[in-house]
Amino acid sequence: MDFQRTGIDPGDDGEGSANGLPRLVVIGNGMAGCRAVEEILARDPGRFRITIFGAEPHVNYNRIMLSPVLAGEKSFDEIVINDAAWYDDNGIELVTADPVVAIDRQARTVLSRTGRTVSYDCLLIATGSDPFIIPVPGKDLPGVISFRDMKDVDAMLAAADAGGDAVVIGGGLLGLEAAHGLTLRGMKVTVIHLMSTLMERQLDEAAGWLLKTELERRGQTILTGADTAEIVGDGKVEGVTLKDGRTIPASLVVMAVGIRPATALAREAGIAVGRGIQVDDHMVTSDPAILAVGECVEHDGQVYGLVAPLWDMCRALADGLVAQPSGYRGSVTSTKLKVSGIDVFSAGDFAGGDGAEDIVLRDASRGVYKRVVLREDRVVGAVLYGDTADGGWYFDLLKKSEDVSSIRDVLIFGQAFASGGGQADPKAAVAALSDNAEICGCNGVSKGKVVASIQAGACSLDAVRATCKASASCGSCTGLVETLLALTLGDEVEAGPKTICKCSTFTHDDVRREIVAQDLRTIPEVMQQLHWSTPDGCSSCRPALNYYLLCARPGDYVDDQQSRFVNERLHANIQKDGTYSVVPRMWGGLTNPCELRAIADVVEKYDAPMVKVTGGQRLDIFGIKKEDLPAVWADLNAAGMVSGHAYGKALRTVKTCVGSEWCRFGTQDSTGLGVKVEQMSWGSWMPHKFKIAVSGCPRNCAEATIKDFGIVCVDSGYELHVGGNGGIKVRATDLLCKVATEQQAMDYCAAFIQLYREEAWYLERTAPWIERVGVDYIRSRIAEDEIGREMLTSRFLFSQSFSQDDPWAARAAGAEREHHAHLGEFRPLILQAAE
Amino acid sequence: MIGNWIDVGAITEIPMRGARTIKTGSGEEIAIFRTNGEKVYALVNRCPHKHGPLSQGIVHGDAVACPLHNWRISLATGEALGEDVGCVPTIPVRVDAGRILISRMAMLATAAAA
Numbered sequence: 001m002d003f004q005r006t007g008i009d010p011g012d013d014g015e016g017s018a019n020g021l022p023r024l025v026v027i028g029n030g031m032a033g034c035r036a037v038e039e040i041l042a043r044d045p046g047r048f049r050i051t052i053f054g055a056e057p058h059v060n061y062n063r064i065m066l067s068p069v070l071a072g073e074k075s076f077d078e079i080v081i082n083d084a085a086w087y088d089d090n091g092i093e094l095v096t097a098d099p100v101v102a103i104d105r106q107a108r109t110v111l112s113r114t115g116r117t118v119s120y121d122c123l124l125i126a127t128g129s130d131p132f133i134i135p136v137p138g139k140d141l142p143g144v145i146s147f148r149d150m151k152d153v154d155a156m157l158a159a160a161d162a163g164g165d166a167v168v169i170g171g172g173l174l175g176l177e178a179a180h181g182l183t184l185r186g187m188k189v190t191v192i193h194l195m196s197t198l199m200e201r202q203l204d205e206a207a208g209w210l211l212k213t214e215l216e217r218r219g220q221t222i223l224t225g226a227d228t229a230e231i232v233g234d235g236k237v238e239g240v241t242l243k244d245g246r247t248i249p250a251s252l253v254v255m256a257v258g259i260r261p262a263t264a265l266a267r268e269a270g271i272a273v274g275r276g277i278q279v280d281d282h283m284v285t286s287d288p289a290i291l292a293v294g295e296c297v298e299h300d301g302q303v304y305g306l307v308a309p310l311w312d313m314c315r316a317l318a319d320g321l322v323a324q325p326s327g328y329r330g331s332v333t334s335t336k337l338k339v340s341g342i343d344v345f346s347a348g349d350f351a352g353g354d355g356a357e358d359i360v361l362r363d364a365s366r367g368v369y370k371r372v373v374l375r376e377d378r379v380v381g382a383v384l385y386g387d388t389a390d391g392g393w394y395f396d397l398l399k400k401s402e403d404v405s406s407i408r409d410v411l412i413f414g415q416a417f418a419s420g421g422g423q424a425d426p427k428a429a430v431a432a433l434s435d436n437a438e439i440c441g442c443n444g445v446s447k448g449k450v451v452a453s454i455q456a457g458a459c460s461l462d463a464v465r466a467t468c469k470a471s472a473s474c475g476s477c478t479g480l481v482e483t484l485l486a487l488t489l490g491d492e493v494e495a496g497p498k499t500i501c502k503c504s505t506f507t508h509d510d511v512r513r514e515i516v517a518q519d520l521r522t523i524p525e526v527m528q529q530l531h532w533s534t535p536d537g538c539s540s541c542r543p544a545l546n547y548y549l550l551c552a553r554p555g556d557y558v559d560d561q562q563s564r565f566v567n568e569r570l571h572a573n574i575q576k577d578g579t580y581s582v583v584p585r586m587w588g589g590l591t592n593p594c595e596l597r598a599i600a601d602v603v604e605k606y607d608a609p610m611v612k613v614t615g616g617q618r619l620d621i622f623g624i625k626k627e628d629l630p631a632v633w634a635d636l637n638a639a640g641m642v643s644g645h646a647y648g649k650a651l652r653t654v655k656t657c658v659g660s661e662w663c664r665f666g667t668q669d670s671t672g673l674g675v676k677v678e679q680m681s682w683g684s685w686m687p688h689k690f691k692i693a694v695s696g697c698p699r700n701c702a703e704a705t706i707k708d709f710g711i712v713c714v715d716s717g718y719e720l721h722v723g724g725n726g727g728i729k730v731r732a733t734d735l736l737c738k739v740a741t742e743q744q745a746m747d748y749c750a751a752f753i754q755l756y757r758e759e760a761w762y763l764e765r766t767a768p769w770i771e772r773v774g775v776d777y778i779r780s781r782i783a784e785d786e787i788g789r790e791m792l793t794s795r796f797l798f799s800q801s802f803s804q805d806d807p808w809a810a811r812a813a814g815a816e817r818e819h820h821a822h823l824g825e826f827r828p829l830i831l832q833a834a835e
Numbered sequence: 836m837i838g839n840w841i842d843v844g845a846i847t848e849i850p851m852r853g854a855r856t857i858k859t860g861s862g863e864e865i866a867i868f869r870t871n872g873e874k875v876y877a878l879v880n881r882c883p884h885k886h887g888p889l890s891q892g893i894v895h896g897d898a899v900a901c902p903l904h905n906w907r908i909s910l911a912t913g914e915a916l917g918e919d920v921g922c923v924p925t926i927p928v929r930v931d932a933g934r935i936l937i938s939r940m941a942m943l944a945t946a947a948a949a
Contacts, residue, residue: 199845524934538908539893539900560854566891566902574902624889683926734920823867824843825944 021049025110027100029054031063032294032310033443034082034128039318041090047322050092051118053110055099056149058240059084061444063149064307067338068110069152070181079521081469103269105287113369122289122321125266125277128717129259129295129305138231144831146177146255150451152254159252160185165252167191167240169228171198173337175256176211178341179220188652189222190248192228192240194257202335202346207369207385214342214367223248231697259305261296262559276303281327282320285373295316299328306333311444316484334395336388336441347393348381348398349373356380361412370412373404392480393429394687396437439484440470440477450481454488462487479582503532508544508761515552523549523560533671537563542763547649550685551757554799562818570819571807572629575622583646584636585682588656588674588694589617598639603631616653616691618644626820633808642806645682649763651753652691654678655703659696659713668713670696673742677711679790683804684753686797687760687769692749705733708766709752711745714738719747721777722752723770734775738782751789753797840929840936843867846875847933854890854899856880857937859946867924867935868910870897873892875935877910877928879945883908884923 015174024040026033029052037050042476054060058076065079081826082263087094095112102111105671107387109119131146133139145155159166161183168179171193181515191198197208198215212222218772223676227243231253241247261276272278272286276298283291283299293313304310308329316328334347349356350373361370368386372379372394377402382394393415396405404411407418413431434447445468465471465483471481500508511530520526527537537545540565549557549811561569570581584599603611610622624632633643646652656679657663681692693704694711703726705711711735717740736752739745755778762770768777811820836946849869864880865890874897882891884937887903897910907916913923926945927938 154848250865311913536895539905540896542893542895569889574891576903577884578886578891686880792925806896818848818850818853818855822858822864823848825858826841826843826946827860 007057009541021047023119024048024122024124025118025120026052026124026126027110028052028124028126028128028294028296029056029058029060029094029096029130030294031060031081031307032124032128032282032296032314033124033456034060034126035310035314036126036241036293036317036398037090037092038082038624038777039314040322044311046088048088048122050085050090052092053098053100053112054094054096056151057097058150059087059094059096061150064145064338066150066153067177067181069150070156070178071184072181072456076150098821100265100507103265104269105269105290106425108267108289113126120289121283122291125290125292125296126294127262127265127296129528130262131255131699132258132260133255134228134256134257136228136230136348138237139234139255141231141233141237141253142235142250143233144231144465145256147174147254147256149355156182156252156254157185159377160187162251164186164251165249166252166254167248167403167563168254169240170256170258171195171224172201172258173199174337175254177338178254178256179215180218183218187252188219188221190223190250192216192226192242192248194220195226196226197224198224198343199335199337200384203344203385204350204371204383207344207346207383208371210367210385211337211342211344212509232426233295239504257297257303261303263296266292266296272317274298274301280317281329282325283317283328284320285718287752288600290319291321300330302331306330306335306442308333308438308444314736323597331396332392332399334438334441336391343384343386343388345384346382347391348379348397350383359408359412372405373414377403377408379404379411391441392433392437396433400434414793423590427483427487428482431487439480443469443497445470447484450484451488459485459489501538503527503534503541504530504538506530511545512548512759514553523563525587531574536733546687547687547762551799555802561819568649570629571633571643571647571811572624572628573620574625575646577623579623579625581646582629582632582636583618583644584641585644585678585761586618586641586653587678588654589724590672590675591619596639597639598636602635605635606632614726615645619647620651622681627822630814630817634812637806637812641806642682648685649688650685650690651678651681651683652689655679655691655693655707657694657696659694662694665699666696666713667715668696669716670694670711670713672704673711673713673718673745674702676742677746680750680797680800681753683806684757684800685803686753686757687762688765690756690766706730707733708756709749717741719746720748720752723775725765725767727765729767731771734770734778736775736779742817747793748782748789750796751792753776754792754799755781757796757799758792772779836916839939840931841939841942843935843937844935845933846873846930846935849875849935852894854892854894855944856888857889859942861946862888863940863945864888864944865937867928868899868938870894870910872897874910875930877926877937878908878910878913879926881908881923882906883913883915884919889923893928898944 022468060082076617098112098114101113109117109118121632143447145152164177166187166189167181168191169174171191183189197205198211200624204600215222229243230241232239232241236598237253237287239247239249243277250492263273263277266275266277275297279285279292279297279299283293285292294310312331337344350669357374358371373381379397384391410418417629433447437447439445439447439450449468450470453464458464458467499505500511526545546560546563562763563829566574572582606628608621608623612620614620654674656671656674660666660668691707693702693707695702695704696713704712704726705721706726712719717738719738722736725731726731756766845902849944850920851869852871865902866878868876868881880888882889882901885903889899891902892899898907900907906919913919913925913929927939929936
């Protein structure tokens with residue numbers, strides 16, 4: 001199909017060209033409208049005078065990120081794509097909360113709801129889509145909403161605040177994301193889905209079942225094959241009645257059964273409309289002065305409800321309007337579910353049928369299901385559940401329609417395996433992606449664009465985010481972007497390896513090696529011998545050197561307090577108002593009346609505004625002034641408590657569950673073992689903070705598999721896990737090995753800690769360290785090298801013989817008073833009187 | 836007391852590459868820094884960024900790194916270094932015979948600021 005090309009003449013002297021520029025009016029301030037404007041501006045910023053009408057009272061935000069906002073993982077500010085300054089900077093007039101209600105094609109004007117008339121030379125319709133509301137009785141009751149914009153999210157959040165039951169009608173992508181968010185917000189959620197498989201347009205039956213099972217495990221009720229008969233309620237929604245007679249109570253009903261292109265405006269203006277507004281390859285409608293883009297259009301008989309096609313459409317639109325026409329050729333789409341902790345990917349055709357071959361991999365214990373559909377040796381579809389790392393690769397193969405017969409046997413194991421054995425370099429996988437392979441699904445950024453940004457000078461993740469927006473929304477592609485940075489800047493990275501900081505040309509490993517080899521004993525000596533470029537280092541290298549020397553010379557090196565971060569210097573955690581919080585140690589999470597009384601007394605005596613139970617099974621006393629810290633510690637010491645090192649790059653807590661002493665499932669004395677492990681390891685300084693947990697059975701109530709070192713008790717002994725992290729980037733542990741006795745568990749723990757202390761870089765947690773050196777290396781040093789392990793253990797215990805002095809006790813007794821007391825006090829009147 | 840300068844203590848009372856504070860009537864504190872090169876500086880103890888107590892930062896060269904978000908502040912000018920923009924007032928200070936002397940006027944101004 002090809003309507004006439006747009007007839008925009010820059011020299012046109014019409015009413016809309018007051019300052020000599022033709023006027024572009026955009027109806028819709030959403031993702032499509034603004035992206036189209038961005039693409040136009042990128043090609044020719046001076047071509048149009050631009051006015052954008054938006055129905056919502058907001059600047060342009062990322063609609064597909066509403067689910068994380070609902071789930072509480074993002075704030076609205078974080079999903080804004082273009083803030084008010086962008087409109088100003090580009091001279092764009094933005095009209096919010098005032099939708100266009102009519103188009104007069106003869107006069108070339110639009111009319112807004114408040115009566116504003118604006119003339120146009122070129123009009124762009126980007127009205128998106130409307131939620132489809134199933135026509136059942138009660139659909140208009142208060143409390144029945146859709147999930148389409150920020151207003152809906154606000155309504156859901158308000159309902160969730162009141163608590164109670166919610167029903168989500170529709171088990172597709174949007175419905176499940178709504179259900180997930182409402183569950184996280186504390187509502188009891190039932191999903192009603194007409195078909196027998198959740199997300200049946202994206203998932204096959206097997207993956208749908210895995211998804212359903214996981215959602216049920218998370219507390220949602222999933223009713224498949226359920227047909228809504230009526231929404232009931234007197235004045236407001238009270239429940240949903242199904243055709244089989246069941247009624248499910250609900251104070252909130254979210255209708256998420258689908259979307260329809262929003263075409264009413266175009267239809268009333270007499271523009272050709274089928275299922276959507278019909279456009280040609282250049283996104284021009286039947287009126288050559290009017291273009292349309294996004295979910296409201298129908299191109300080549302197709303309408304799209306996903307974000308990816310929109311980027312292609314906007315490119316074609318801008319090319320056609322202000323540059324060399326390129327033309328839109330339709331999109332193949334892929335889908336990812338944005339429910340944290342559930343990885344689902346689907347692309348292409350997976351219905352099977354004539355000539356289709358399936359390759360399936362199931363790994364029940366990991367909850368992984370992968371299915372790739374081939375036709376004539378080409379990938380035509382893929383469904384991945386549980387492990388979606390290769391989604392981008394399959395999607396790329398699908399779009400390129402590449403012959404995969406040579407790698408057919410290993411295709412299902414993923415790109416790393418297929419392109420050269422199980423140990424293949426993951427970088428090679430990214431390097432092999434084609435330039436138009438999509439890296440960032442949220443912002444539609446291809447590999448070629450990311451690489452171009454890096455080549456143009458964006459040499460850090462932040463710079464890439466700022467320039468091409470890849471990884472700037474949900475962040476799930478951050479690893480890919482980092483790999484591209486490494487690949488693109490590879491030579492430079494290799495020519496100049498990452499140094500400890502700007503003061504030195506040495507890497508962390510170099511410095512550690514030279515300290516031992518040259519028997520360096522103090523920070524100034526290290527700086528002298530290793531040619532430091534600054535007189536006394538900086539706040540990055542000084543704490544690192546202090547730690548490296550401390551680790552290399554236990555019992556001998558004198559700690560430099562001025563090279564410690566404030567928390568380690570003051571043995572408490574600084575808070576935003578400059579006061580400190582204090583966490584006494586509670587061995588294995590155990591406490592007693594005497595300790596609790598002492599804590600209660602401290603809270604009252606020093607007027608601490610808050611006491612909080614920490615994630616590490618201890619109590620945190622907030623709002624203590626630095627002058628009062630020694631006195632607080634004296635009181636806590638008097639009750640037998642010592643520093644919890646909650647402030648240190650050091651052993652933090654050993655979290656435990658109750659184990660065999662109390663729990664009917666407990667297999668070993670996890671609490672007792674936790675106390676022993678903590679008594680062995682407390683006080684040791686480390687490259688970064690270090691957390692341990694001991695669980696009494698595989699139910700793992702102490703969450704040992706997201707700790708730096710985790711022990712999971714089983715009937716026959718102790719599973720030892722390493723390298724877990726529950727922080728910014730969640731990483732489950734790797735299984736190190738299994739041992740038979742408590743003593744072995746403790747010895748292996750000591751050896752692991754010492755290996756980490758001796759070899760990791762300062763401020764490197766165990767998770768990235770293990771990613772860097774590989775878990776096989778750790779196993780070779782701890783599990784497979786008995787003599788080496790015993791030496792590590794004994795080095796740790798030797799080091800501990802110097803470090804298990806309670807730092808609080810010394811300070812409470814008056815040591816290093818200068819860290820706590822003011823030098824003086826200045827009261828003008830008194831001082832003047834004294835003179 | 837020496838005219839317009841107030842003696843606040845001996846230089847040795849401040850750890851090298853460290854700082855001590857003077858409390859003033861307004862609640863605002865003055866941070867007095869002693870560098871590796873035996874220079875002494877005084878700043879209002881409040882980072883221009885989020886008001887972190889600069890006296891608790893790591894002192895390196897003639898700068899201090901704020902303990903809250905690691906902004907680097909010049910001890911000589913009070914200006915944020917690097918990419919950050921902001922400035923904290925400096926207080927005139929000198930050392931005479933091992934005693935630290937602070938400008939009375941600046942001290943009064945700080946004590947009056949609330």
